Amino acid sequence: MSCNSSHSCGDLQDIGYPFWGSNIRPQYCGRQGFELQCHDNDYATIRIGHQSFRVLEINNTNPMMRIVIADYIGRDCLESIRKSSISDPLFNYAEKVRNLSLFYDCSADSSSQLGKNNYGCTSEGGVVIRSFYTIDNYDDSRLPNLSNSCSRVIKVPIQPTRPNILYLTEGKLIEALNQGFEVRYVADDMRCSTCTSSQSGGICGSNQKVTKSDQDIEAFFRNYGSLAPKRHGFPNVKKITNSFKDELGQGGYGRVYKGKLSDGRLVAVKLLNTSKGNGQEFINEVASISRTSHVNVITLLGFCLEGSKRALIYEFMPNGSxxxxxxxxxxxxxxxxxxxxxxxxxxxxxxxxxxxxxxxxxxxxxxxxxxxxxxxxxxxxxxxxxxxxxxxxxxxxxxxxxxxxxxxxxxxxxxxxxxxxxxxxxxxxxxxxxxxxxxxxxxxxxxxxxxxxxxxxxxxxxxxxxxxxxxxxxxxxxxxxxxxxxxxxxxxxxxxxxxxxxxxxxxxxxxxxxxxxxxxxxxxxxxxxxxxxxxxxxxxxxxxxxxxx
Incomplete structure (x- = not known):
């Protein structure tokens, strides 16, 4: 597959370097850390650190990306969110991004002073929580700092554009959060710029040798579309297995480790030897088992294909073989x-x-x-x-x-x-x-x-x-x-x-x-x-x- 051909996912058009994804463009057309997941050709997500973000817009010229934390979409009660900041050397907040401070479970006396910034949200338990919000370094300085009167304060990034300010003025917090915020991504260098110039007419890709086997495997997953199981990046595989701490067994194919998904399910992660075969066994396994659903056939929950790193994630069988x-x-x-x-x-x-x-x-x-x-x-x-x-x-x-x-x-x-x-x-x-x-x-x-x-x-x-x-x-x-x-x-x-x-x-x-x-x-x-x-x-x-x- 050519890396200079046009790719899209939902409203995102002309997706190019450094982005890649199993049903978007091959890994060798992008860079590690920029994998996109295209969901039913409707919208794309990207993982930054341990958090998932929906990608609303990509500007390859600046380069800039507008994103929104996936857990925020359609929600104004964010009191259960643990962390919302970005800490990744590949991504930096745009200059105009500010923190929106959300104050939850506030006293009646404190919230009565806040007027338009005062709102109530319904928690997961059905309880209406008295809350309010302020934009750091932007809201009226006369707004009191009442964080001591509230049980929790959450800071989330927001873009204080004119529409967002209007949304917040009208108490439309969800609409403001759904607009997302901009981050700059670091993916280019002088050599890549020279390569892609009008004089050279080249394209940028990952700095790794791309074999026909790699291209065949990526083509297989593109053709498989929505039937393919969930794809995981290798850092997430390490997280699932706690850095491959608990080995269950090994064989000619590689080693198997015990792990746990984010929802608590136990899994067995088969880490395949990089030197074994040309990738056909990997394709065989995913192609075969993805078509099955039977009580007496193992369930494949996901896979990892990141350069030479290949792993298969199965339901965990406590009684072994x-x-x-x-x-x-x-x-x-x-x-x-x-x-x-x-x-x-x-x-x-x-x-x-x-x-x-x-x-x-x-x-x-x-x-x-x-x-x-x-x-x-x-x-x-x-x-x-x-x-x-x-x-x-x-x-x-x-x-x-x-x-x-x-x-x-x-x-x-x-x-x-x-x-x-x-x-x-x-x-x-x-x-x-x-x-x-x-x-x-x-x-x-x-x-x-x-x-x-x-x-x-x-x-x-x-x-x-x-x-x-x-x-x-x-x-x-x-x-x-x-x-x-x-x-x-x-x-x-x-x-x-x-x-x-x-x-x-x-x-x-x-x-x-x-x-x-x-x-x-x-x-x-x-x-x-x-x-x-x-x-x-x-x-x-x-x-x-x-x-x-």
């Missing part, structure tokens, strides 16, 4: 990390419903390609949420087959057709296979080693499981005590074996998987024995992921 509840042969695992079989069965059904939604419930079919316990998160009630859409692919519903240049997924869960097309075409059935492998891991089959099995070969899995089920033998899996638990586990294994069929055409779709899980074990047929499993997987503590395309 499903991986820590998987039996891995360690009999000393704390008892608190063992889930009952009824709960594990509910989790398996929930994951199936989430996958079925991705395959059939969205306007665009989403293939995940990395279903495994590490990518299933659990909320406070152990409701499972499918997460990590970095390897996902989008396709139209009518498309049953997708094309890929390279294999993708985690070793041990990859469907045979993903790494060898001789087994069939890659489709949503590839997720079904990974789901089946995950079930086997959840019930303990993948990591359980019976003393009678030859440990020098991996032929025991899944073949030895199939033989036990086919002949009705007791599996003797750890943690299975009652006959009811045994029935639950056997049903999960049968469904898992169906999902793990080598040929994609023999695997059930996810809606059928849900039906099978809800049927009795006696109603389920034993599937054919899979003649090929996924390549041997790495130990559970080291998850290897194949590169994407």
């Amino acid at each position: 499903l991986e820590k509840f998987v039996y891995n042969g360690n009999t000393s695992k704390p008892s608190g990390q063992h889930l009952g079989w009824d709960k594990m069965y509910e989790i398996v059904v929930g994951i199936a419903k989430g996958l079925e939604y991705l395959h059939r419930g969205c306007s665009t079919r989403i293939l995940h390609f990395d279903i495994k316990p590490q990518n299933i998160l659990l909320d406070e009630d152990f409701v499972p949420k499918i997460s990590d859409f970095g390897l996902a692919k989008l396709c139209l519903k009518k498309e049953s087959i997708v094309s890929m240049l390279e294999a993708r997924g985690t070793i041990g869960y990859i469907a045979p057709e993903v790494f060898n097309r001789n087994f069939g075409e890659v489709s949503h059935k590839s997720d079904v296979y990974s789901y089946g492998m995950m079930i086997m891991e959840l019930v303990g089959c993948k990591n359980y080693r019976d003393s009678g099995i030859d440990h020098s070969s991996e032929i025991y899995f899944p073949h030895w499981i199939y033989k036990h089920v086919e002949h009705g033998r007791e599996l003797k899996l750890p943690g299975v005590v009652t006959s009811e638990e045994s029935e639950i586990v056997k049903k999960m294994i049968i469904v898992g074996l169906w999902c793990m069929q080598t040929r994609p055409s023999n695997r059930p779709p996810m809606n059928r998987v849900i039906e099978m899980l809800q049927e009795s074990k006696e109603a389920l047929q034993i599937p054919p024995m899979p003649f090929l499993a996924s390549p041997p997987r790495a130990p559970i503590t080291s998850s290897s992921t194949i590169s994407t395309s």
Whole structure:
């Protein structure tokens, strides 16, 4: 996208350097600290410090900007506002800006002396507060300083123009505040002025190398428009995470930190490695998950894209990933990390419903390609949420087959057709296979080693499981005590074996998987024995992921 093309947002026309925004112009066309958020192409806001301002006017010639604190719009009761001043080296008040002092909850004796400047506002609790206002260094000097007679004084910037003075004279405080005030912004230097002169005919942008990947990502978010989640600047990400104080985990993609939004909601912030990939995984994740709304799919609340800094902000899952509840042969695992079989069965059904939604419930079919316990998160009630859409692919519903240049997924869960097309075409059935492998891991089959099995070969899995089920033998899996638990586990294994069929055409779709899980074990047929499993997987503590395309 060219930086010298015209851009607008609502009444703001010809937005240029140093301003930028995801649906306005790319970051490399502007400077850090000047990001604009365009809201439904109606109005723009900018964050200065920790406060949001609505932008009413931009004068690129001076350079000057007229803004109003977003929290002030339509309000005259500002007693709950904590701070209204600007403290940022990039922005300075214009010369004519003055402070408007608002005095709240004043005594009757003091406010009776104020005449036209006296007004009453209704607080959030519905109480009418006796108040008055003065313009510092502008109002009649005979107005007494009665701040000691009021419970609170708020100072807000205002432009004492002729219309504003008229508004204030008539007691129209809201109208005066809505006019905003002017600030000068510092974004130019001699080199930029020379570059943009009529002789040079150039344009200014940020002093960073702009890659095709950066341009592709910015173009994606512009095209995504209002469907894109909320965009955060990196300083706000640091604020949300308390400067990345509480780390939840890490992986090949980067690190995850616990954070809190301004409304009090807890979040998990995934800070992506700057050296990983070309940005396609970042686009995949945002493009895929932004289209979803399901109880068993993680919710993406926002993202950050600021130069090389990329972060994804998700709802916080207090019980972490499903991986820590998987039996891995360690009999000393704390008892608190063992889930009952009824709960594990509910989790398996929930994951199936989430996958079925991705395959059939969205306007665009989403293939995940990395279903495994590490990518299933659990909320406070152990409701499972499918997460990590970095390897996902989008396709139209009518498309049953997708094309890929390279294999993708985690070793041990990859469907045979993903790494060898001789087994069939890659489709949503590839997720079904990974789901089946995950079930086997959840019930303990993948990591359980019976003393009678030859440990020098991996032929025991899944073949030895199939033989036990086919002949009705007791599996003797750890943690299975009652006959009811045994029935639950056997049903999960049968469904898992169906999902793990080598040929994609023999695997059930996810809606059928849900039906099978809800049927009795006696109603389920034993599937054919899979003649090929996924390549041997790495130990559970080291998850290897194949590169994407």
